[in-house]
Amino acid sequence: xxxxxxxxxxxxxxxxxxxxxxxxxxxxxxxxxxxxxxxxxxxxxxxxxxxxxxxxxxxxxxxxxxxxxxxxxxxxxxxxxxxxxxxxxxxxxxxxxxxxxxxxxxxxxxxxxxxxxxxxxxxxxxxxxxxxxxxxxxxxxxxxxxxxxxxxxxxxxxxxxxxxxxxxxxxxxxxxxxxxxxxxxxxxxxxxxxxxxxxxxxxxxxxxxxxxxxxxxxxxxxxxxxxxxxxxxxxxxxxxxxxxxx
Amino acid sequence: xxxxxxxxxxxxxxxxxxxxxxxxxxxxxxxxxxxxxxxxxxxxxxxxxxxxxxxxxxxxxxxxxxxxxxxxxxxxxxxxxxxxxxxxxxxxxxxxxxxxxxxxxxxxxxxxxxxxxxxxxxxxxxxxxxxxxxxxxxxxxxxxxxxxxxxxxxxxxxxxxxxxxxxxxxxxxxxxxxxxxxxxxxxxxxxxxxxxxxxxxxxxxxxxxxxxxxxxxxxxxxxxxxxxxxxxxxxxxxxxxxxxxxxxxxxxxxxxxxxxxxxxx
Amino acid sequence: xxxxxxxxxxxxxxxxxxxxxxxxxxxxxxxxxxxxxxxxxxxxxxxxxxxxxxxxxxxxxxxxxxxxxxxxxxxxxxxxxxxxxxxxxxxxxxxxxxxxxxxxxxxxxxxxxxxxxxxxxxxxxxxxxxxxxxxxxxxxxxxxxxxxxxxxxxxxxxxxxxxxxxxxxxxxxxxxxxxxxxxxxxxxxxxxxxxxxxxxxxxxxxxxxxxxxxxxxxxxxxxxxxxxxxxxxxxxxxxxxxxxxxxxxxxxxxxxxxx
Numbered sequence: 177x178x179x180x181x182x183x184x185x186x187x188x189x190x191x192x193x194x195x196x197x198x199x200x201x202x203x204x205x206x207x208x209x210x211x212x213x214x215x216x217x218x219x220x221x222x223x224x225x226x227x228x229x230x231x232x233x234x235x236x237x238x239x240x241x242x243x244x245x246x247x248x249x250x251x252x253x254x255x256x257x258x259x260x261x262x263x264x265x266x267x268x269x270x271x272x273x274x275x276x277x278x279x280x281x282x283x284x285x286x287x288x289x290x291x292x293x294x295x296x297x298x299x300x301x302x303x304x305x306x307x308x309x310x311x312x313x314x315x316x317x318x319x320x321x322x323x324x325x326x327x328x329x330x331x332x333x334x335x336x337x338x339x340x341x342x343x344x345x346x347x348x349x350x351x352x353x354x355x356x357x358x359x360x361x362x363x364x365x366x367x368x369x370x371x372x373x374x375x376x377x378x379x380x381x382x383x384x385x386x387x388x389x390x391x392x393x394x395x396x397x398x399x400x401x402x403x404x405x406x407x408x409x410x411x412x413x414x415x416x417x418x419x420x421x422x
Numbered sequence: 423x424x425x426x427x428x429x430x431x432x433x434x435x436x437x438x439x440x441x442x443x444x445x446x447x448x449x450x451x452x453x454x455x456x457x458x459x460x461x462x463x464x465x466x467x468x469x470x471x472x473x474x475x476x477x478x479x480x481x482x483x484x485x486x487x488x489x490x491x492x493x494x495x496x497x498x499x500x501x502x503x504x505x506x507x508x509x510x511x512x513x514x515x516x517x518x519x520x521x522x523x524x525x526x527x528x529x530x531x532x533x534x535x536x537x538x539x540x541x542x543x544x545x546x547x548x549x550x551x552x553x554x555x556x557x558x559x560x561x562x563x564x565x566x567x568x569x570x571x572x573x574x575x576x577x578x579x580x581x582x583x584x585x586x587x588x589x590x591x592x593x594x595x596x597x598x599x600x601x602x603x604x605x606x607x608x609x610x611x612x613x614x615x616x617x618x619x620x621x622x623x624x625x626x627x628x629x630x631x632x633x634x635x636x637x638x639x640x641x642x643x644x645x646x647x648x649x650x651x652x653x654x655x656x657x658x659x660x661x662x663x664x665x666x667x668x669x670x671x672x673x674x675x676x677x678x679x680x681x682x683x684x685x686x687x
Numbered sequence: 688x689x690x691x692x693x694x695x696x697x698x699x700x701x702x703x704x705x706x707x708x709x710x711x712x713x714x715x716x717x718x719x720x721x722x723x724x725x726x727x728x729x730x731x732x733x734x735x736x737x738x739x740x741x742x743x744x745x746x747x748x749x750x751x752x753x754x755x756x757x758x759x760x761x762x763x764x765x766x767x768x769x770x771x772x773x774x775x776x777x778x779x780x781x782x783x784x785x786x787x788x789x790x791x792x793x794x795x796x797x798x799x800x801x802x803x804x805x806x807x808x809x810x811x812x813x814x815x816x817x818x819x820x821x822x823x824x825x826x827x828x829x830x831x832x833x834x835x836x837x838x839x840x841x842x843x844x845x846x847x848x849x850x851x852x853x854x855x856x857x858x859x860x861x862x863x864x865x866x867x868x869x870x871x872x873x874x875x876x877x878x879x880x881x882x883x884x885x886x887x888x889x890x891x892x893x894x895x896x897x898x899x900x901x902x903x904x905x906x907x908x909x910x911x912x913x914x915x916x917x918x919x920x921x922x923x924x925x926x927x928x929x930x931x932x933x934x935x936x937x938x939x940x941x942x943x944x945x946x
Contacts, residue, residue, distance in 0.1 A: 222931045226938035230784050233941055238776055251764070259759050264934075271796065271926045279919035286915075338946075392804040392918045399796050399926055400744065407751040414758045415863070481820050513822035521820040527813035531732075531805075541821050599820075 187301075187379050191309055194302040204307035212273045212315045217322065220268040224323035227260045228252060228331030236339045246345040248335055250353035256327040257354065257362045263410055265320045266369030269312060270402035274373040275395040277308045281381025282391040290382070305382065309374030316370030317363040324362065365413060372405045373398075432495050434459045434597055434629040435480060440489035440499070442475055449475045450486065451653035457646060459596075462623055462630040464640045464661075466675060467650035468684055473633040476650070477599050480631070481519050482512045494518065494596070517545055520590035520628075522600040526582040528574040534561070534585050535570040541592045560588040563625075564618060580611040584618070591622060598622075600632040604639050616642045637676045649675065651684045712904045715826055716834060725832035733836035736801070741794040741844055748793055749786060749848045753855025754863075756781055761864050773866060774874035777856040782879050784941065786848040787887040791894035791933040794844055796926045798837055799902035803925035806906025807918040813911070830907065834899045841895025842888040849884055890940050897936060898929040 231252050239245050281304055284290050290300045328350070335341045380394040380401075435457040442450040449472035457463045467473050478484040479491050482498045491499040493515050501508040501515075528537050538557045542548050548556070561567045564584040574582060583603065590598055603619070604612035616639050623630055623643075634640060640647060640661075647665075648658040649672050657669040664672065674682030756777045764772055806829065809815050818825045853875065860866040902925040909917040 219927050219931050223934050226934050229938050230941055233938075233946060234780055234783060237945070238772060238779060242772065254762070255759070258762075259755070267792075268927070268930065271930055272923070275923050275926060276919070279923065283915065283919065387915075389804070389808055389918070391915060392800075392808070392922050395919055395922055396797070396800040396804065396926075399800070400793075403793055403796070404744070404747060407748055407755065411751050411755050411758065414755060414762070418758060418762055478816075483816060483819055509824075516820055516822040519820060521817065523813045523817055525812060527817040529814055529817075530808070530812075544821070544823055 183383070184375075184379055187382075188375060190301045191305060191375065191378065194299060194306050195310065199302070201303055201307055204303070205310045208277075208307050208311040209315055212269070212311050213318065215276075216269055216272050216315065216319055219272050220265045220319050220323055221326050223268045224256075224261055224264050225326040225330045227264060228256055228327035228329070229334045231255055231260075232331045232334035232339055236335065236341070245339075245341050246349055248339075248341060249331075249346040249350040252331040252335070253328060253350045253354045254358055256331065257324050257358050258365075259410070259414075261320045261323045261327055262316075262362050262365035262369060263406055265323050266316055266366060266373060266406050267403055269316050269319065269370065270373045270377075270406075271399050273312065273315075274377040274398045274402055277312075277374070277377040278381040278384075278398040279391055279395040281305065281308075281378060282384035282394040285382060285384050286386065286391060300382070301378075305374075305378035308378055309371065312370040312374035312377075313367050314370070316373070317366040320362060320366045324359075361417065365410070368409060368413075369402075369406050372409070373402050376402050376405065432459070433457060433492075434461075434494065435631065436490075436492040437476075437479075438490040438492070440476075440479065440486045440491060442472070442479065442484065442486045448653050450479075453489070453650075453655045455648060455655060455658050457629065457631060460627055460629055461645045462619065462643050463632065463646035463648065464644035465631070465633045465648045465650060466635060466637070466640055466672070467633075468635060468675070471650045472653055473650055474601060477521075477601055477631070477633055480597075480599065481516055481521065517593070518596040520592070520595035520598045522583070522586050522590045522598065522603060524601045524605055525579075526574070526586035528582060528586055528589070530574055532573075533570065534566070534572050534574070534577070537574070537585060538588045538592050541589065545593055556592070557588075560592055561585070563591075563622065564588045579606050580615070583607065583615060587615075587618065587622075591626065591628070594626070595628060597629045597631060600630065600634075602634055603632060604634060604636045609638075612636065612639065613642070619643050635675075647672075656683070708908060709901075709904055712908070713900055716830060716900050716903065719824075719826045719831045720834050723827055723831065725835055726828060729828065730832035730836055733833050734840055737794070737798045737837050738840035738843060741797055741840075742847070744797060745790060745794055745844055745848055746851055748789060749851040750855040752785060752789055753777070753781065753852035754859040756785060756852070757856040757859030757864060761860075771870065772874075773860055773864075774871035775878045777860065778853065778875035778879040779883070781852045781856060782849050782883045782887055783945065784937070786852045787845045787890040787894070788933060788937045790844045790848045790891060791841060791898060791937070792930045794841065795894065795898035795929045795933055798840075799898045799925040799929040800922045802833055802837070802899065802902040803906035803921045804918055806903060807909040807921040810907065810909045811911050811914055811917060815907075825907075830903050833903060834896065837899035838892060838896040841898070842891040845888050845891030846884065849887060853879075886944050890937060893940065894933045894936060897932050901925060901929050901932060 232248065235248050235251060236245060239248050284304065293300045293303060332346065336343050336346055377398045380398050384390050384394045433456045437453050437455050440450055440453045441448070453476065465473050465476065475484060479486050480493060480498065482501055482503065486499050489499060490497050496511065496515055498512065498515055501512040503509055503512055529540070532540065535557055538560055539553050542553045542556060557570070558567060561570055564587045566581055566584045566588070569577065569581060577585065603615050607615065619630060620643055632643070644661040646659065647661045649656050649669065651671045656671045657664055657667065671683040674684055757773060760773055760776050815825050818828060857871060860871050861868045905921040905925045909921050
């Protein structure tokens, strides 16, 4: 356990140094970003959209008890933008992209391609890991913009046409209550979670065991450990923000 | 348990005009052969010439496009696994086979003992103490008696094959199929495995059908030899006859020539 | 896995073929599940692995999720002075939605990935063919017990997640946010009925079966030629398709039950 943490810290330092020094492998990064957007947009959208709907579905009943249906949209908006969209988008990025990044790096390692890179004096961390980490950090917030809209839209469907909340009240409340700060908090969380996904995927990929089964395990562990990381960070961040009154 | 052996003269396997294609690629092209009971038959041929497909047609894992595959007189080729009645007949035929897979195909989540006991537990009414005795006998025959509590991932390649062999002969099959028994083994280990085949053949008297591209193995164990090249069975017969006749494809194979009837793709 | 250069029509066609294969697999799966008794040992191993094996992960995650539910909803409710609704919201939202979905998505990811990886590995190392040669139907021996194990384990995991989650959101509300313990519990007792817990477990049952059948399909349909890459791809597909399916199906179930 201590060894893993130590290894992870050293690894993070390596990644940080490689990220901010030459040579940059911009081409690799852009390629991975394109693939990530392409492959993640559908699963991420499908995962976040129903959440807005469910919040409306259950929220209406709760708010109605207090005659406060008009407050629903504010709750929906903040919940989606600050909490569910970042958390779920990142979980799906971990499931779809993180696991395949880990599997790809793991396969390269198992087949000796990582050693081959090192022999050709190409730093594997710089060439293979950093582009993946950068892509995750940049793509996750981007995806969450889309999922914010989708989540609120599906929430609107279940609140206004299906739930009988007044459209004007819904929109007024939404625009009045959601602050730019909410958006920044959401995007910031996405970037942090994305960083976690990329780092864990890279670390587990490079430290894979010896065979095909180990590659699958690395991919699987990436997903499970990022979900744990995301929920834990989420809690810490929420507490900190609450303490700071944001 | 093997079925009562009436009609002892029925050949173990008869193929009549068997063809199989995958898309436009013909893998077996009108193959005819008869393998008598109780013999060791080695099918030689370069990689990718349908040896494996031939083996899989025998146990109904694949169905040929045309032709008949008779196993002790039962036409396996007409049995469709998806139809309930055929399925029972197919499974009855399969119970007469044991198969040694290329990399062993041992079940990862079972110990060596449980791997060998598996067919006994499923297909016989043996009590657990009878099973234990028989598993130990099988493991002793293949020379891995000391490894019964190990798991497949803890074994070397040669040991995995021996255990797989023990599993293949677990319930006294009438026919043992071996898919490239010497692949991935060093020459000494493959020779040991060949001796094991001869030994098992002598003591248990089963029919062995071995596919291989190892010429040394063919010389060592074969009573019957067949040679597949480009989808066709170019020669087949008792080993001494086939060696005497020395078909050009066989000669090319044994003398490692790059030029000859076998086309390198 | 769709490469970036693949044409749209080809990719749609491939997805459709895959869908047809899936529907066919579901048919086969249902038939073996309900016509033959699954082998008991395999069922027990799989059940223990799916259920007991997920407990540690699920405990940790629901504890954080329960805490989060309190802390995050507090931030939202505070804006319009609705802090007192917290106990009720944490109870209703958690038991009806969050905990069942989380159990299904997270345990599903873990279980599904394991199922797909192990079946795919059995396929490429010829273990499935070995079963067939030994006259054992792999659907009977491998698939049916796995489906039953996961289908029966997930509702129990959902019920367990309810307990951990409510305890965690109580801890969050009372110890961290200094809300009134009595009123929090009263709200939960008044608003969360056995019906809700039962409905959550029913969701778990349905989502558990779906996760299992999706994972088995992806693992089982790997071909020997795909080799080690096939194992990775099927694992990935099992996780992603399982998670998305759970979230989408959850919405429809909620709509049916509470809409």
